[in-house]
Each structure stands twice: as C-alpha cells, then as structure tokens.
Amino acid sequence: MPNSFVEYAASTRHISLRAGCMCNPAAMLGPEEQGLMQQLLPGVTLQDVTEMLGREVGVVRISLGLASNFQDVWKVVQFVSLMGHEPSRQQL
Secondary structure, eight states: OOHHHHHHHHHHTTOOOEEEOOSOGGGGSOHHHHHHHHTOOTTOOHHHHHHHHTSOOOEEEOOOOTTOOHHHHHHHHHHHHHHTSHHHHHHO
C-alpha cells in the first residue's frame, strides 16, 4: 500500500502521522533491490528511487506524546482496522 495513500487517508480522519523514507532506505529493500540502490548517484531523490523501483519505498510512523490520550490511540486502532479492510479502503 503506498505511503502517500496511507498519509492521505489518515488526514481525512484527522490523524496526523509521518510517511516517507528512512535514513537508510536500503534497509527496507530485498537483496536484488539493494544492488539497484548501489547504482544510484549522489543527489538522487526519493522520487527517483520510486521511479526506479516502480513502487513507493518508505514507512508510516505514528508517535505518541505527553498530550496523547486513550481516544487518540483508539482512533488510530480504528483507522488501521479500516485500512486492512479492502472495501473500506476503496471508499477512501
């Protein structure tokens, strides 16, 4: 599931999260894709990597803090459940 879709869907539910690349994107790739990463030149963007692999690479992160409460966590749990249900996901 593309990170950009998860980020968009979360925003429609007023959930703030982070989606995108990690400091070491090769850690998210299989051995054959890691070989492709070694061929990239300095200055390559995440968009360049996406085009090269034919899919988005990244993670979705949700952080809790001092101001977070049970309702915040429950909202995220419900969202994750919704994202796992194909018909609900297609409505987004």
